[in-house]
Amino acid sequence: MSPRDMSSNSPTVNDNKITMKPQTVVRKICPHNANVSCSSCRLNELCLPIALNKSEIHLLDEIVERNRPYKKGDHLYRQNDDFKSVYAVRSGSFKSYVLSNNGQGRVTGFFLPGEIIGMDGIASKHYANSTQALEHSSICEIPFSQLEKLSQQLPSLQHHFFAIMGNEIAKDQQIHTLLSSYTAEERTASFLLGLSSRFAHVALSPIRYLLPMTRSDIGEYLGLTVETVSRILTALQRKGLIEVNNREIELLDIEALRQVIGSK
Amino acid sequence: MSPRDMSSNSPTVNDNKITMKPQTVVRKICPHNANVSCSSCRLNELCLPIALNKSEIHLLDEIVERNRPYKKGDHLYRQNDDFKSVYAVRSGSFKSYVLSNNGQGRVTGFFLPGEIIGMDGIASKHYANSTQALEHSSICEIPFSQLEKLSQQLPSLQHHFFAIMGNEIAKDQQIHTLLSSYTAEERTASFLLGLSSRFAHVALSPIRYLLPMTRSDIGEYLGLTVETVSRILTALQRKGLIEVNNREIELLDIEALRQVIGSK
DNA sequence: AATGCAATTTAATCTAAATCAAAATTCTGA
């Protein structure tokens, strides 16, 4: 399996805005522009470069590979591929999922700009998940062996990567608790609030955002069926806590949403 | 909150074998003997020292603190305590859990000899869980700041600790899948098989072992009630897949147990 | 050995969410 597979599970199309304009113009306006160094990247305060100084960022810059954008449905890697790199989302979003023997997929994570993908492969040297773009997206690839070498030179990079991995562990354990004891409504409210703060983290609106994933993706992630997710969203809307318009979500009463999961 | 709290949730007692014999004899026979260096520890092939050479292990030995044994119910640390160390189980077993607002506990993990506890605190600098001994147990404490310093000197230690954390991430994601799509019977079978291979890993029998935790702990961990856990164990026994006698488990038909979760 | 509490099992009932079925809506590409 090639590390870069442009085929999609679902039929995809090119982004109209891009294919309709000449290349040079695209370069200028494309929000997924690959020619951005870590030092000038708007995410450098929350991605790997955090806690590095100018000259250290320059060293990091040299090992980061900025691939061309991924189309919706493109795979970053597939389950069982050789582990080579971790990835930082620059723009767009991704989902990780595993396929069970009976063909059913289960989503194990969603990734927004600034977040790191692929750490599940570090121990076994093979990715445990498949990971796929949910929309037109761009990525920084960080070859792990080089990240390790650089971490030997830069104590603050080592420290920060330990923290990134520790954060992933803490987050995964929160999800463990959520799945083992929350009701469908509590899970959904928690999910919406979680997305909200992640959007806020990348300077997007925490009260009004577009879901990059389907109801089915959400269901697989939260251990619910599509129908239940849909019903819960409708119910939360009827209660006046949120406004749903297809993929667009508006959080009308964040305090009440917190109350939903209040006792947990 | 002190880092070492000898009080228990449940009333506990001293281990008869120990309190009934004079100190000097205890030192000799106690399986939780604290005076074992990493180099002579029987777990050194699967704990932190793995992949280190003799002189490197000696450096590690110097930062490891070998505390006196923990009694059943003693806390290693509590939720929200300042993060200072990670811990390697030397003997016995531990559980991590979080308390919800309504007082309900949810178990987030079990730890057997050779396994590393406390990585959930690395990012936030506060432990996200409480962790408590399930039986008379002993621990090696590894102050994290010293582990970081040593990892700067020893590339293979850095590499190995990245792997340990990556392994934790991969395991947590498997549990995510388990909780979001497995039935009660599948979860229980998977749990029993998982314990089996972990016991095998420390050279204990993979087909006959004692559960260190209660049915309630198992239920909290698997997102099931005690009653369901009990019923499923009884059902698996009736089907001839296992033999249950209180805390003692014998796996009679491992292949059939694998079949239970076969399609997943 | 006796006592008392914690842990486990068993049984009856209930319920949240799954499943099944189908209609409505949105997206996609020709």
Add this chain to the structure above:
DNA sequence: TCAGAATTTTGATTTAGATTAAATTGCATT
């Protein structure tokens, strides 16, 4: 612009596992 596909919603029914209740077993302390 439109047809077909995918996604989402809605409703009726079923069910796995929760809840409630009680009996039983195990184990620590007296």
